[in-house]
Amino acid sequence: MQENKRDDIELLDGWFRALDGIGANGDGSFTRPGYTDTEDAMIGAVADLARERGFRHYADEAGNTFVHNGTGEGEYTLVASHLDSVIRGGKFDGVAGVLAGLFVLTKIGESVPVKVGIFRMEESSTFGVATVGSSLVTGRLNGEKLKSIRNNSGETLYGRITGRGHSASPQKIGGLKEYLELHIEQGRVLEAKKLPLGIVDSIAAPVRLWVTFTGRQDHSGATPMELRNDALAGAAVFITDVERFALSGSRHANVATVGVVKNSPNAFNVIPGEVALGVDIRGTDRESRNRVVRNIRRRAADIAGERSLACSVNEISKSDPVKLDAGLGKKLSDSAARLGIPHMTMPSGAGHDAMNFAGICPTGMLFVPCRDGISHNRHESAEIGNIVGGCHVLLEYLTHRKE
Numbered sequence: 001m002q003e004n005k006r007d008d009i010e011l012l013d014g015w016f017r018a019l020d021g022i023g024a025n026g027d028g029s030f031t032r033p034g035y036t037d038t039e040d041a042m043i044g045a046v047a048d049l050a051r052e053r054g055f056r057h058y059a060d061e062a063g064n065t066f067v068h069n070g071t072g073e074g075e076y077t078l079v080a081s082h083l084d085s086v087i088r089g090g091k092f093d094g095v096a097g098v099l100a101g102l103f104v105l106t107k108i109g110e111s112v113p114v115k116v117g118i119f120r121m122e123e124s125s126t127f128g129v130a131t132v133g134s135s136l137v138t139g140r141l142n143g144e145k146l147k148s149i150r151n152n153s154g155e156t157l158y159g160r161i162t163g164r165g166h167s168a169s170p171q172k173i174g175g176l177k178e179y180l181e182l183h184i185e186q187g188r189v190l191e192a193k194k195l196p197l198g199i200v201d202s203i204a205a206p207v208r209l210w211v212t213f214t215g216r217q218d219h220s221g222a223t224p225m226e227l228r229n230d231a232l233a234g235a236a237v238f239i240t241d242v243e244r245f246a247l248s249g250s251r252h253a254n255v256a257t258v259g260v261v262k263n264s265p266n267a268f269n270v271i272p273g274e275v276a277l278g279v280d281i282r283g284t285d286r287e288s289r290n291r292v293v294r295n296i297r298r299r300a301a302d303i304a305g306e307r308s309l310a311c312s313v314n315e316i317s318k319s320d321p322v323k324l325d326a327g328l329g330k331k332l333s334d335s336a337a338r339l340g341i342p343h344m345t346m347p348s349g350a351g352h353d354a355m356n357f358a359g360i361c362p363t364g365m366l367f368v369p370c371r372d373g374i375s376h377n378r379h380e381s382a383e384i385g386n387i388v389g390g391c392h393v394l395l396e397y398l399t400h401r402k403e
């Protein structure tokens with residue numbers, strides 16, 4: 001068993017090393033943006049690994065790639081993730097899931113129809129939209145909408161996709177029996193609990209608000225305290241209340257973050273006249289998360305009233321949390337238990353390709369811990385042994401299910 005595990009680790013480690021040169025910045029970080037030559041090179045390299053093992057592959061109209069056993073026809077289990085990265089991202093985000101798929105395919109032989117999916121542009125770093133490839137083929141993103149989505153240089157996402165020979169209105173994906181994804185946790189929960197595996201039961205989704213407090217811009221020396229309308233002082237109270245509201249609903253994995261503060265005019269000798277705050281609110285239970293949003297909106301208005309400020313709240317995006325298939329989660333958990341792998345059920349705070357499939361077919365997700373919870377960073381690190389453990393849980397589930 002130990003001997004086998006060493007071989008498995010070597011196999012997977014070799015695959016990671018085969019990709020090490022692509023999009024490498026030389027400091028341990030990787031820049032592999034979606035729908036670029038670098039992402040193409042990643043897909044090409046994984047396709048080479050697949051061909052070496054005798055598997056066939058094809059691309060769909062959106063440029064997503066599928067590696068499969070057998071003929072590739074009929075109903076199949078999709079084990080998928082992505083190969084693109086953020087700017088200066090890590091080695092494991094997405095890649096771990098694709099290589100886990102290839103591992104499952106390698107070990108399972110022809111007995112269970114499996115496809116390994118490589119979805120395009122999962123990261124939102126260049127065009128601000130996440131899970132593009134999987135959203136397009138599941139009908140959750142309309143090709144027309146891509147014409148209005150631009151990067152910093154003004155290029156549209158529609159232009160990028162079609163310019164590289166793909167379609168922005170691809171045929172929908174079919175034939176799915178179920179969807180499985182292994183991913184690094186990108187948080188510290190598993191590490192803190194010293195567990196090698198998490199079974200994901202839900203994926204949180206964000207509501208994003210711009211909250212703007214407007215007061216009066218005055219001289220910081222000549223204006224007495226009782227005559228001020230300091231927008232930043234009001235914003236400061238608001239920020240700590242945002243934290244308090246999220247904490248009160250933390251049972252549903254609610255989190256709320258003020259990640260952007262635009263203070264104007266931002267000078268030593270001027271009382272802040274206007275402050276715009278970017279607020280990101282997430283949770284796995286829609287009702288509970290929406291309650292936090294309502295509390296935050298109400299509190300912003302109250303603070304403005306108490307301090308004679310003007311206040312506006314603009315919702316810039318809203319998506320709903322996704323529940324993964326409870327039955328499938330239970331089976332994955334049973335499979336882990338049979339293999340003696342300690343694990344816990346947990347929510348995902350970050351979005352993943354899996355969330356696009358939850359409405360279409362039974363969808364399950366596994367997390368493996370990453371060191372210090374660091375991701376989207378050159379220090380991102382995961383134990384190959386834990387990834388191998390996750391792969392064996394998928395294998396155990398898929399082969400056991402067939403009996």
Ligand SMILES: [Zn+2]
Pocket residue numbers: 082093094122183
């Ligand atoms: Zn990812």
